[in-house]
Amino acid sequence: MCGITGIAALSMQTKISEHDVCSMLPALRHRGPDDSGVYLDPYQRIGLGHTRLSIIDLAGGAQPMHNEDKTVWVTFNGEIFNYIELRKTLLKEGHCFHSHSDTEVIVHAYEQYGDDFVQHLNGQFAIALWDGNRQRLLLVRDRVGILPLFYTRQGERLLFASEIKALLPQLSEAPRISPAALDQTFTFWAPRSPNTLFENIFQLSPGHMLVVEKGQLRESTYWDWCFPEQSDYHQGSDSELAEQLYDLLADATSIRLRADVPVGAYLSGGLDSSALVALIRRHSDAPLKTFSIGFEDQSLDESVFQKQMIDHLGVENSRILCQNSDIAENFPATIFHAETAILRTAPTPMRQLSGLVRASGYKVVLTGEGADEALGGYDLFKEAKIRQFWARQPQSEWRPLLLKKLYPYLETSGAQAKAYLRNYYSIGLDNPNQFGFSHLTRWFTTAQCKVFFSQELNAALRDDAVTRLSEQLPTAFGNWHSFNRAQYLEAKTLMGDYLLCSQGDRMLMANSVEGRFPFLDHRVIEFANRLNPRLKMRVLNEKYLFKQAMKNQLPRQILERHKQPYRAPDIPAFFSTNPPAYVDDLLSEEKLKRYGYFDAQKVGFLLKKARRGSSIAYKDNMALVGVLSTQLCHYFFIEQFSQTIREAGTTYPSI
Amino acid sequence: MKNTIRQYILSNLLFTDDESALQDSESFLDGGIIDSTGVMEIILFIEDTFGIKVNDDEMLPVNLDSVDNLVAFITRKQLIAA
Numbered sequence: 001m002c003g004i005t006g007i008a009a010l011s012m013q014t015k016i017s018e019h020d021v022c023s024m025l026p027a028l029r030h031r032g033p034d035d036s037g038v039y040l041d042p043y044q045r046i047g048l049g050h051t052r053l054s055i056i057d058l059a060g061g062a063q064p065m066h067n068e069d070k071t072v073w074v075t076f077n078g079e080i081f082n083y084i085e086l087r088k089t090l091l092k093e094g095h096c097f098h099s100h101s102d103t104e105v106i107v108h109a110y111e112q113y114g115d116d117f118v119q120h121l122n123g124q125f126a127i128a129l130w131d132g133n134r135q136r137l138l139l140v141r142d143r144v145g146i147l148p149l150f151y152t153r154q155g156e157r158l159l160f161a162s163e164i165k166a167l168l169p170q171l172s173e174a175p176r177i178s179p180a181a182l183d184q185t186f187t188f189w190a191p192r193s194p195n196t197l198f199e200n201i202f203q204l205s206p207g208h209m210l211v212v213e214k215g216q217l218r219e220s221t222y223w224d225w226c227f228p229e230q231s232d233y234h235q236g237s238d239s240e241l242a243e244q245l246y247d248l249l250a251d252a253t254s255i256r257l258r259a260d261v262p263v264g265a266y267l268s269g270g271l272d273s274s275a276l277v278a279l280i281r282r283h284s285d286a287p288l289k290t291f292s293i294g295f296e297d298q299s300l301d302e303s304v305f306q307k308q309m310i311d312h313l314g315v316e317n318s319r320i321l322c323q324n325s326d327i328a329e330n331f332p333a334t335i336f337h338a339e340t341a342i343l344r345t346a347p348t349p350m351r352q353l354s355g356l357v358r359a360s361g362y363k364v365v366l367t368g369e370g371a372d373e374a375l376g377g378y379d380l381f382k383e384a385k386i387r388q389f390w391a392r393q394p395q396s397e398w399r400p401l402l403l404k405k406l407y408p409y410l411e412t413s414g415a416q417a418k419a420y421l422r423n424y425y426s427i428g429l430d431n432p433n434q435f436g437f438s439h440l441t442r443w444f445t446t447a448q449c450k451v452f453f454s455q456e457l458n459a460a461l462r463d464d465a466v467t468r469l470s471e472q473l474p475t476a477f478g479n480w481h482s483f484n485r486a487q488y489l490e491a492k493t494l495m496g497d498y499l500l501c502s503q504g505d506r507m508l509m510a511n512s513v514e515g516r517f518p519f520l521d522h523r524v525i526e527f528a529n530r531l532n533p534r535l536k537m538r539v540l541n542e543k544y545l546f547k548q549a550m551k552n553q554l555p556r557q558i559l560e561r562h563k564q565p566y567r568a569p570d571i572p573a574f575f576s577t578n579p580p581a582y583v584d585d586l587l588s589e590e591k592l593k594r595y596g597y598f599d600a601q602k603v604g605f606l607l608k609k610a611r612r613g614s615s616i617a618y619k620d621n622m623a624l625v626g627v628l629s630t631q632l633c634h635y636f637f638i639e640q641f642s643q644t645i646r647e648a649g650t651t652y653p654s655i
Numbered sequence: 656m657k658n659t660i661r662q663y664i665l666s667n668l669l670f671t672d673d674e675s676a677l678q679d680s681e682s683f684l685d686g687g688i689i690d691s692t693g694v695m696e697i698i699l700f701i702e703d704t705f706g707i708k709v710n711d712d713e714m715l716p717v718n719l720d721s722v723d724n725l726v727a728f729i730t731r732k733q734l735i736a737a
Contacts, residue, residue: 419714419715419716419717420684420694420714420716423684423685423716423720424684424690444687445690448687448690451669451670452670599670601670601671601672602670602671603670605666605667605670605671606670608666609666609667614667614696614699614700615696616692616693616695616696616699617689617690617692617693617695617696618690618692619690619692619693
């Protein structure tokens with residue numbers, strides 16, 4: 001995996017300088033510590049930069065890379081897992097290769113298939129490809145958003161890079177935080193792509209291609225999560241379909257074990273990572289090392305289940321034990337890498353974990369991310385199903401009680417649960433067919449945190465995040481089964497915009513570690529999307545077909561375990577002992593007022609409550625982490641703009 | 656008592672000292688003042704502050720879901736205890 005960057009001229013008069021392209025590289029050194037390179041075309045229309053983490057063809061894979069006659073150039077971050085098969089096909093078509101790297105396949109696939117080349121790639125990628133003959137630049141991002149790609153326009157130049165911090169040296173002034181992006185963050189947990197936290201800085205959306213030609217930008221969608229009209233599902237018995245799913249997962253896993261360096265795996269102790277480790281064991285002879293997180297806070301710790309899988313499969317394991325104080329100390333660096341505001345501290349331990357991977361001599365890990373989205377695992381999907389069922393009979397006394405099965409903390413007494421369930425989960429019950437029905441309780445709860453927005457921020461908000469989202473859905477959305485609609489919203493909001501970026505790529509690449517995600521192989525997603533929803537969740541049994549597919553590989557306790565969402569301590573991480581100085585500093589009345597995003601008095605009350613240890617509600621936890629991370633973003637990328645550029649790649653931030 | 660409860664709700668759930676932000680009869684649930692975990696905070700507060708114990712079968716909106724409901728509920732509990 002690597003870092004890519006570049007600058008394209010948008011007018012005939014503009015010339016790109018090598019010096020400018022080079023200025024963007026130091027900020028990406030953590031993504032590619034092994035090597036770097038720059039290409040500038042003879043007419044100075046384009047400059048491409050690259051920092052390399054070498055994994056495949058260690059000797060021959062240097063970038064930017066070109067075709068036979070040096071008319072097509074590419075700088076590429078990611079992996080093309082089917083490069084061996086694709087290379088064979090392209091050799092038959094007469095293409096000449098001068099390396100064994102997967103990067104070169106991209107160049108020749110473009111020559112062979114034109115813009116459709118991307119349809120032939122199975123992998124995770126952010127690609128910038130320059131076609132010198134036609135004087136056009138293609139920017140492409142993988143189907144689901146595993147790898148990042150940001151861009152911004154500066155006068156007559158288009159700047160692009162794997163991370164926002166690489167764009168900063170070429171900006172004339174510090175970026176500004178976008179009120180709309182904060183509104184989206186405090187609703188969906190992240191800005192919705194193509195937005196980022198910053199005004200005028202965009203990310204290429206997953207499954208999109210941006211073509212820059214004759215000074216014009218043209219964006220298109222080449223792939224999206226797509227579900228059949230109801231009734232057009234896969235035919236076949238449960239066991240036939242389970243077998244097909246197993247074969248697909250086995251292949252998706254084995255092509256992700258291709259590397260010229262050893263490959264490890266994350267093991268959380270949940271169903272998905274356990275299944276993944278079992279698949280690796282079955283389809284590879286190489287000794288497998290697994291990596292796990294344990295928590296000081298016992299309610300979040302999954303060590304018992306991790307141990308069970310380690311023993312069951314006989315794999316090696318290394319672990320970190322995450323203390324509350326680790327999170328508080330590491331949180332600023334988390335935000336520096338994530339480059340956005342977040343509502344949970346959960347990414348921080350993920351960065352510690354990738355640090356352990358790197359320290360153990362590994363550069364690549366496979367993870368179970370994506371199984372819940374593709375195969376139907378989340379509690380939210382269950383909640384939506386129960387609420388749908390309840391909406392058919394809104395007066396029913398017992399239908400809402402099914403929610404207690406889902407959230408055991410509601411299990412206090414019949415009377416209490418009933419009364420509060422009715423009130424809290426009945427949102428939108430009068431119209432269960434509305435577009436966001438599955439997500440209304442989450443979005444509503446999260447949006448309560450907006451109570452901390454300052455008057456200025458509220459005044460700058462134009463339209464509401466949920467309404468905007470409803471206008472951006474595919475036309476077929478309304479025809480899909482309600483379960484598939486929930487899956488789509490989850491994949492396109494939380495997974496693409498938060499889990500794979502702030503909690504995924506950024507926390508991995510901060511330590512130069514590449515993540516690989518077999519469950520997000522597009523063949524797996526496309527197969528799963530055509531399954532009848534009842535095979536994803538049979539009554540309230542989540543990931544039903546997946547469990548059927550894996551039942552011979554896993555211990556029963558793992559298969560039958562109640563799903564535990566991955567979480568890290570939020571407020572207690574900062575306030576169970578004295579908080580680090582930066583917390584008091586950034587949440588001081590003076591800084592809150594100067595930065596201007598939040599109401600200093602309200603945050604003051606929240607702080608008092610957090611210090612007393614009486615903040616229990618999700619809302620308080622999300623709000624505090626959201627406010628603190630926004631303040632950190634302002635500090636790093638606006639207040640310390642010049643210093644952040646100067647020190648890029650040489651030091652990690654400390655405050 | 657009413658004032659203590661109001662101050663608690665204002666500063667801990669509404670995060671303000673603006674008295675006009677809270678009507679005594681206003682439902683905490685309908686106003687989005689508490690989420691599904693917020694009711695636990697209210698129970699902890701009244702148990703600690705007014706020396707009463709809230710039984711499982713008393714955890715109802717009719718007892719806990721507005722300033723007025725809380726005052727009536729706590730008054731009744733204290734009477735019974737005395």
